[in-house]
Amino acid sequence: MSGSLQFFTPSRAPYLTLQKLPATSNTRFPVINFPAKKQTLTITKLSSSDLDAASSQVLDSGNGQSGAAGVLSAESVVAVPSHAPSDSGAAAGIDVDSVTEAELKENGFRSTRRTKLICTIGPATCGFEQLEALAVGGMNVARINMCHGTREWHKMVIERVRRLNEEKGFAVAIMMDTEGSEIHMGDLGGAASAKAEDGEIWTFSVRAFGTPLPERTINVNYDGFAEDVKVGDELLVDGGMVRFEVIEKIGPDVKCRCTDPGLLLPRANLTFWRDGSLVRERNAMLPTISSKDWLDIDFGIAEGVDFIAISFVKSAEVINHLKSYIAARSRGSDIAVIAKIESIDSLKNLEEIILASDGAMVARGDLGAQIPLEQVPSAQQRIVQVCRQLNKPVIVASQLLDSMIEYPTPTRAEVADVSEAVRQRADALMLSGESAMGQYPDKALAVLRSVSVRIEKWWREQKRHEPMVLPDVGTSFADSISEEICISAAKMANNLEVDAIFVYTKTGHMASLLSRCRPDCPIFAFTTTTSVRRRLNLQWGLIPFRLGFSDDMESNLNKTFSLLKARGMIKSGDLVIAVSDMLQSIQVMNVP
Ligand SMILES: Nc1ncnc2c1ncn2[C@@H]1O[C@H](COP(=O)(O)OP(=O)(O)OP(=O)(O)O)[C@@H](O)[C@H]1O
Numbered sequence: 001m002s003g004s005l006q007f008f009t010p011s012r013a014p015y016l017t018l019q020k021l022p023a024t025s026n027t028r029f030p031v032i033n034f035p036a037k038k039q040t041l042t043i044t045k046l047s048s049s050d051l052d053a054a055s056s057q058v059l060d061s062g063n064g065q066s067g068a069a070g071v072l073s074a075e076s077v078v079a080v081p082s083h084a085p086s087d088s089g090a091a092a093g094i095d096v097d098s099v100t101e102a103e104l105k106e107n108g109f110r111s112t113r114r115t116k117l118i119c120t121i122g123p124a125t126c127g128f129e130q131l132e133a134l135a136v137g138g139m140n141v142a143r144i145n146m147c148h149g150t151r152e153w154h155k156m157v158i159e160r161v162r163r164l165n166e167e168k169g170f171a172v173a174i175m176m177d178t179e180g181s182e183i184h185m186g187d188l189g190g191a192a193s194a195k196a197e198d199g200e201i202w203t204f205s206v207r208a209f210g211t212p213l214p215e216r217t218i219n220v221n222y223d224g225f226a227e228d229v230k231v232g233d234e235l236l237v238d239g240g241m242v243r244f245e246v247i248e249k250i251g252p253d254v255k256c257r258c259t260d261p262g263l264l265l266p267r268a269n270l271t272f273w274r275d276g277s278l279v280r281e282r283n284a285m286l287p288t289i290s291s292k293d294w295l296d297i298d299f300g301i302a303e304g305v306d307f308i309a310i311s312f313v314k315s316a317e318v319i320n321h322l323k324s325y326i327a328a329r330s331r332g333s334d335i336a337v338i339a340k341i342e343s344i345d346s347l348k349n350l351e352e353i354i355l356a357s358d359g360a361m362v363a364r365g366d367l368g369a370q371i372p373l374e375q376v377p378s379a380q381q382r383i384v385q386v387c388r389q390l391n392k393p394v395i396v397a398s399q400l401l402d403s404m405i406e407y408p409t410p411t412r413a414e415v416a417d418v419s420e421a422v423r424q425r426a427d428a429l430m431l432s433g434e435s436a437m438g439q440y441p442d443k444a445l446a447v448l449r450s451v452s453v454r455i456e457k458w459w460r461e462q463k464r465h466e467p468m469v470l471p472d473v474g475t476s477f478a479d480s481i482s483e484e485i486c487i488s489a490a491k492m493a494n495n496l497e498v499d500a501i502f503v504y505t506k507t508g509h510m511a512s513l514l515s516r517c518r519p520d521c522p523i524f525a526f527t528t529t530t531s532v533r534r535r536l537n538l539q540w541g542l543i544p545f546r547l548g549f550s551d552d553m554e555s556n557l558n559k560t561f562s563l564l565k566a567r568g569m570i571k572s573g574d575l576v577i578a579v580s581d582m583l584q585s586i587q588v589m590n591v592p
Pocket residue numbers: 120121122123145147148149177265266267268269311365366398431432433434436437
């Protein structure tokens with residue numbers, strides 16, 4: 001197989017085309033044919049006002065919505081019923097998320113947010129209006145955590161999100177997060193939280209209690225708990241948010257004195273430490289996917305969730321196992337498997353786990369309970385980097401805006417933490433308690449959004465293009481051609497300052513390869529199926545559209561231009577680069 005890079009003069013607009021030649025050609029590597037005639041490219045420069053629109057205000061802590069960078073007023077998001085909820089009648093129209101559409105129109109191409117946002121849904125956000133407010137506020141993915149709530153409750157949330165998508169034109173994807181079999185507390189007998197004060201004696205027990213729980217009593221889910229702990233051990237709740245010292249064991253009850261006071265949340269994770277090291281004992285033998293997790297996974301497959309995030313992954317084996325299970329159970333649907341990196345073992349086997357997965361999550365909550373806190377930032381940096389190199393989306397999660405559970409403004413330190421994750425160019429940021437049970441879910445989302453837009457813009461202006469070497473991830477020569485096309489297209493897009501890259505992709509793979517290059521302009525990803533479109537919602541810089549298209553790029557482009565122009569999303573003269581995975585080509589043109 002071979003490819004050739006051809007420049008030729010099209011009748012309509014300037015083109016640069018890289019095409020795969022038929023297999024009859026006998027050269028192994030692409031040959032560059034220089035054009036007989038020199039091409040002149042008309043480059044449409046962005047006016048600085050496009051960028052200024054987004055930079056007027058970074059953080060609006062008084063009111064989460066108005067004035068913040070890249071923020072939309074609720075009125076600017078027009079409720080657009082989805083044009084064709086089923087994949088079939090797609091040929092006529094184009095589906096794009098109504099929030100992104102409004103954002104594009106208000107702020108211009110360049111100022112759209114590239115970092116994706118995930119919200120954990122809980123009691124504070126499970127209502128239809130509350131979910132809608134999050135969708136309007138920029139939520140790309142809704143996460144449900146199977147540690148909490150019943151399957152009926154989760155089913156209700158999924159149905160509401162799907163209904164929002166259909167009725168209001170959003171494209172919010174669903175991520176189901178498994179419970180895993182690590183040790184955690186019970187549900188506090190229904191209380192939202194409990195305060196542990198310095199010096200108080202609490203009982204941690206494997207006994208089953210009725211409700212309400214006896215005072216200062218915590219139920220523990222792990223039968224071996226009382227046997228495994230020793231007097232003198234340190235018991236950490238949520239990786240050290242609250243600390244206790246074990247002072248006495250009485251049968252199934254373990255008496256502990258609070259040494260670091262704090263708020264206990266339902267089902268919080270528990271770890272115990274002896275002589276400064278994490279005690280892993282039998283806990284390390286627990287399966288990654290418990291029998292309850294398998295039932296939850298069956299539930300997720302039946303409900304057609306877009307992502308399944310697996311807690312406490314230890315090796316690639318479990319990911320491979322789950323992926324083949326999903327493939328056998330859900331014919332044709334593509335549920336992506338996200339590996340949560342939150343244990344010592346997952347860090348040891350990081351590369352193989354990420355290679356096996358469809359993405360990863362830096363689950364800093366539990367990770368910080370397993371490794372010293374001061375090692376979490378470097379672990380985060382490494383995970384983000386490995387994911388980028390292996391072309392897998394990566395989520396930075398936990399405590400990004402923890403104080404916003406109780407307060408309407410973030411701390412300076414939290415803003416710095418969010419900025420760092422954006423600067424590392426993670427694909428997505430995730431809210432946990434802030435959106436699940438906090439008092440200010442919409443404001444927390446608004447902070448993520450405005451900090452993301454601000455830092456992304458700063459990065460582009462400073463031209464801080466990190467000299468990251470992106471290794472070849474493909475396994476075939478055709479894969480290598482796709483990668484080279486995407487790397488070249490992204491480079492050209494930056495150098496020519498194009499307004500957008502268009503990618504026509506059936507599986508989404510070319511779109512993810514472009515996203516990996518983190519170009520300066522947004523990437524419009526056109527795909528034929530709703531599920532691929534929702535899945536692309538997790539990836540940096542991608543604006544996923546659903547569009548029926550053919551193998552004829554000329555007609556695809558004409559169709560896209562007229563549909564997007566009709567919706568006011570592009571205009572004549574905009575400079576775009578188009579690539580596709582049917583015909584491996586790069587085209588540069590002005591919108592006619
Ligand atoms: N479905 C729910 N019902 C009730 N409370 C919830 C629900 N989902 C989340 N919460 C609350 O929000 C808090 C944070 O939620 P989240 O699911 O992100 O926990 P986490 O500890 O970060 O995740 P994990 O359990 O996967 O480590 C929980 O401790 C819980 O109090």
